[in-house]
Amino acid sequence: xxxxxxITRMTFREAIRRRIVLTGLILGLCFIIIYAIGFHFxxxxxxxxxxxMQNAPSQQxxxxxxxxEGINALLxxxxxxxxxxxxxxxxxxxADTLAGEINSGTIQTIVTKPIRxxxxxxGKWLGFAFLLLLYFLLMxxxxxxxxxxxxxxxxxxxxxxxxxxxxxxxxxxxxxxxxSSFLSALATGGVVFGLYGLAFIGGWIEQFGAMIQNxxxxxxxxxxxxxxxxxxLWRRAAFEMQTPLxxxxxxxxxxxxxxxxxxxxxxxxxxxxxxxMLAIRVFxxxxx
Amino acid sequence: xxxxxxIETHELRKVFGERAAVKGLTLQVEQGEAxxxxxxxxxxxxxxxxxxxxxxxxTSGSASMLGSPIGDRAAxxxxxxxxxxxxxxxxxxxxxxxxxxxxxxxxxxxxxxxxISELLERVGLTDFRxxxxxxxxxxxxxxxxxxxxxxxxxxxxxxxxxxxxxxPVGRRLVRDIIHELRDEGTSVFLNSHLLSEIExxxxxxxxxxxxxxxxxLELASLDTNQxxxxxxxxxxxxxxxxxxxxxxxxxxxxxxxxxxTISAESAxxxxxxxxxxxxxxxxxxxxxRVSLEDIFIETVGKDGSL
Numbered sequence: 342x343x344x345x346x347x348i349t350r351m352t353f354r355e356a357i358r359r360r361i362v363l364t365g366l367i368l369g370l371c372f373i374i375i376y377a378i379g380f381h382f383x384x385x386x387x388x389x390x391x392x393x394m395q396n397a398p399s400q401q402x403x404x405x406x407x408x409x410e411g412i413n414a415l416l417x418x419x420x421x422x423x424x425x426x427x428x429x430x431x432x433x434x435x436a437d438t439l440a441g442e443i444n445s446g447t448i449q450t451i452v453t454k455p456i457r458x459x460x461x462x463x464g465k466w467l468g469f470a471f472l473l474l475l476y477f478l479l480m481x482x483x484x485x486x487x488x489x490x491x492x493x494x495x496x497x498x499x500x501x502x503x504x505x506x507x508x509x510x511x512x513x514x515x516x517x518x519x520x521s522s523f524l525s526a527l528a529t530g531g532v533v534f535g536l537y538g539l540a541f542i543g544g545w546i547e548q549f550g551a552m553i554q555n556x557x558x559x560x561x562x563x564x565x566x567x568x569x570x571x572x573x574l575w576r577r578a579a580f581e582m583q584t585p586l587x588x589x590x591x592x593x594x595x596x597x598x599x600x601x602x603x604x605x606x607x608x609x610x611x612x613x614x615x616x617x618m619l620a621i622r623v624f625x626x627x628x629x
Numbered sequence: 630x631x632x633x634x635x636i637e638t639h640e641l642r643k644v645f646g647e648r649a650a651v652k653g654l655t656l657q658v659e660q661g662e663a664x665x666x667x668x669x670x671x672x673x674x675x676x677x678x679x680x681x682x683x684x685x686x687x688t689s690g691s692a693s694m695l696g697s698p699i700g701d702r703a704a705x706x707x708x709x710x711x712x713x714x715x716x717x718x719x720x721x722x723x724x725x726x727x728x729x730x731x732x733x734x735x736x737x738x739x740x741x742x743x744x745i746s747e748l749l750e751r752v753g754l755t756d757f758r759x760x761x762x763x764x765x766x767x768x769x770x771x772x773x774x775x776x777x778x779x780x781x782x783x784x785x786x787x788x789x790x791x792x793x794x795x796x797p798v799g800r801r802l803v804r805d806i807i808h809e810l811r812d813e814g815t816s817v818f819l820n821s822h823l824l825s826e827i828e829x830x831x832x833x834x835x836x837x838x839x840x841x842x843x844x845x846l847e848l849a850s851l852d853t854n855q856x857x858x859x860x861x862x863x864x865x866x867x868x869x870x871x872x873x874x875x876x877x878x879x880x881x882x883x884x885x886x887x888x889x890t891i892s893a894e895s896a897x898x899x900x901x902x903x904x905x906x907x908x909x910x911x912x913x914x915x916x917x918r919v920s921l922e923d924i925f926i927e928t929v930g931k932d933g934s935l
Contacts, residue, residue: 347732351718358720358761445716450777453682454733455706628685 344456348464349471356434356472365430365476372426373483376419377491384492387411406586412494413584419484420582424506424575427477431510432533434469435517437526439624444525448629459621466518466617473510481506498581505578508609509571513537515613516569519620523627536569544572551599559599566601570609573601633696635660635785635816636681641690643676650676652840653690658833660695660784663807663817665827665848667925668837674820675713677837678787681818682710695784706734709778713789713820715770719763723754723773726762727780734781741780748776752802767794775806785816792826804830828921836928844928848921857917858897860887863910872907876900888917 356362387408439462442448452458481503489495496502513533520529543565550558566573580600636658643651651673658664666674679685681692683700697704717726724745731741749755752772762770771794778786788807792800807817807830821827827834828848836843858877863885870882876896877889891897897914904911 343735344733347729351729354725355718355720446712446714447716447718449684449712450710450715450717450730450774451733453684453705453708453710454730455702455735456733457702626686629679 344460345464349468352465352468369479377487423480427510428513431514432517435514436529439521440526458625462621496582502578502582509574515616519616522620522624540569540572547599577601638692644688661814663811663831665831665834666820672837673840707784709783709786711774711778711788715774724758730777752776768799787818789820859915861913869907
C-alpha cells in the first residue's frame with residue numbers, strides 16, 4: 342500500500358514539475374473566461390427577446406421556457422467541449438506514462454525495488470485520476486458556475502451528470518494506460534483517439550437511427566458503444582442534465598434521444614475494470 | 630545464511646525471437662565476493678543481469694538470489710542496482726530522487742534522511758542536494774545512481790557498466806566504493822567490457838562470449854602464478870645469462886635485455902643478488918605480470934574484440 346502511495350505522489354509531482362498542471366490551469370482558465378463572456382452576450386440577447394414579450398402572462402411563461410431551454414442547450418454545449426478536452430487530457434496524460442518510462446529505462450530502478458509491478462500501475466492510475474479530477478472540476482465547475490452566476494440556472498441531476506463525465510475521463514485514461522503498457526506513446530494515442538472516434542460516430546448513428554426510427558442504425562450504434570463505451574457515458578450524462586422538455590421534443594443537438602440504460606453504465610464499469618486488469622497483467626509479464 | 634550463495638544460476642537462457650541472447654548461463658557468486666562479468670558489447674551481459682533482477686523473464690533455466698527465486702520481493706529488499714545508460718526522473722532533485730527510491734525500499738523516513746546525507750557525501754554531491762537532476766552532468770547522474778543503489782545497505786549490488794561516461798576521478802570513486810562494499814561483506818556483480826576495471830576490483834571474473842560463460846577465473850591467482858621478468862642490465866655475458874636458468878625458463882637474451890619466466894616472486898631478490906655478484910650493472914628488473922588481457926584473448930580469441 343505504501344509503495345502505491347509513493348508512486349501516486351511521484352506521478353503527481355511529475356505532472357507539476359513537467360508543467361502539465363500549469364498549462365492545463367492556464368488554458369482551462371482561458372476556456373472558462375471565453376465561455377463566460379460568450380454566454381454573457383448570448384444571455385443578454387435572450388433577455389432582450391424576453392423583455393419584448395412581456396405583455397401577456399402567457400407570453401411571459403413561454404418566454405421563460407424558451408429562456409431555460411436556450412440556457413440549458415448552451416450549458417450542455419459547454420460541457421460537451423469540456424468533456425472532449427478532459428478526455429484529450431486523460432489520453433495524453435496516460436499515453437506516455439508506462440511506454441515512456443519503459444523506453445527511457447527509468448522504470449528499471451523502480452520495478453527492481455521490493456514492490457509489485459501492479460503497484461506501479463495502480464499508483465500511477467490513482468495519480469492520474471486525481472489530476473483529472475482537479476482538471477475536470479476546474480473546467481466543468483467553471484462552466485456550470487459561469488452560467489449559474491449570470492442566469493441563476495443550474496441543470497437538474499447536475500452531480501449525476503458530472504460524475505458520468507468524469508467516469509468517461511477515467512475510462513479513456515485507463516484505456517490509454519493499458520495500451521501504454523505494450524505500445525509506444527504515439528501508437529497509444531492513435532488507438533485511444535481511434536476508439537473515441539468510433540464511439541463518437543457510433544453515438545451519432547444511434548441518435549439519428551432513433552430519430553428516424555431505424556432499428557438497424559440503432560443497433561450499429563449500440564455495437565460501437567460496446568466496443569468503446571465513452572460516448573454513451575456522455576449521452577447518459579446529457580440525458581440526466583437536459584430539460585424534460587428537450588428530452589420530450591428531441592430538440593437539442595447536445596441532448597439525447599436514444600438513452601443509454603443504467604446497464605450500459607454498469608457495462609462500462611466492468612469494461613474499465615477488465616482494461617486495468619489487462620494492463621496490470623501485460624505489464625507484469627513483459628520484459629523491461 | 631552465510632552459506633547461501635549470493636547468486637546461483639542454472640542453464641539460464643533467453644531467446645529473443647530467433648536469436649539466443651543468453652545461451653545457458655550457469656554460475657555461482659558467493660556472498661561477499663566481487664564478481665566481474667566481462668565480455669564484449671552484445672555478449673549478453675545486460676540481458677543476464679536483467680534476468681537475475683527479474684526485469685526479463687528467462688526462456689528456460691533457473692536462478693536464485695540470496696536464497697530466493699529471482700524476482701522475489703524478499704530478495705529485492707536487499708539488492709541494489711545501477712542500470713546501464715541510467716536515466717532517472719530528471720524532474721526530481723537529488724534529495725527527492727533518493728527519497729523516492731528509499732521509500733520504494735520501504736525505508737522509514739528518519740533512517741532514510743540520515744542515509745541520504747551519508748551517501749550524498751560519499752559520492753560528492755552534498756552541494757547539489759536540492760538541484761534538479763536535469764541540470765546534472767552525465768558523471769553526476771552516474772554518482773547519484775550509485776548512491777541510489779546503496780540506499781538500503783544492500784547485501785548484493787548489481788552494477789551495469791558503472792564507469793561508462795565517467796571521468797578518471799569518477800572511475801576512481803566507483804572503484805573505491807566497490808572495494809569498500811567488498812570490505813563490508815557486500816557481494817558485487819559487475820558488468821563491464823573494461824578489463825582494467827574488472828582487474829582492479831574483482832575477486833573472480835567470468836568471461837562471456839556469445840551468451841555463454843567461456844571461462845571463470847580467480848583474479849588473485851594472477852599475482853602469484855608464474856610471470857615473466859624483464860631484466861635490463863649492462864655487461865651481460867652468455868655465461869651470466871645461462872646461469873639464470875636456476876630461477877627460470879624461456880630465457881631470451883637480446884643485447885642489454887633478458888626475458889625469462891619465473892615460477893615465484895621470491896626468485897627476484899635472488900636473481901638481483903646473483904647479477905650484482907657477477908659484476909653486472911643492473912638498471913631494472915621488471916616483473917611482467919600475465920595480464921587479464923592475455924588470458925582474455927587466449928580465452929575468447931582475437932575476434933572477440935573489446
